[in-house]
Amino acid sequence: MKREVLVPSDEEIPKLIIDQQQLVLARWTEGCPRLFPRPTKNPDGRYPTASSAYRLVLHRRLQLCEVRDEHGRPAHFTAHQWRHTLGTRMINRDVPQKLYAASSTTTPPR
Known part of the structure; x- marks a missing residue:
């Protein structure tokens, strides 16, 4: 767990993430803890987009x-x-499961 691990990604992904962060910041100017916050009934941006909307x-x-x-x-x-x-690709690239399993099991704040 003390070694650095890099996960390869498309060169366009960082730009897309930054663009999304800017869209979110334009709406929630005080900051928002979500990259994809629910667009309605979410005054402080703490609720994520519903999985049904994503699907x-x-x-x-x-x-x-x-x-x-x-x-x-x-x-x-x-x-x-x-x-x-x-998950399979990250395991195959020797990324410790602990690094990505925790982020995939987060639940929205109450």
């Missing part, structure tokens, strides 16, 4: 991009499958 956007994006499986049928997968894939 809806994911499915719309799959349709828009016409993502297909190996048989040419529209692809169907879930956000949980991406999470599993990310």
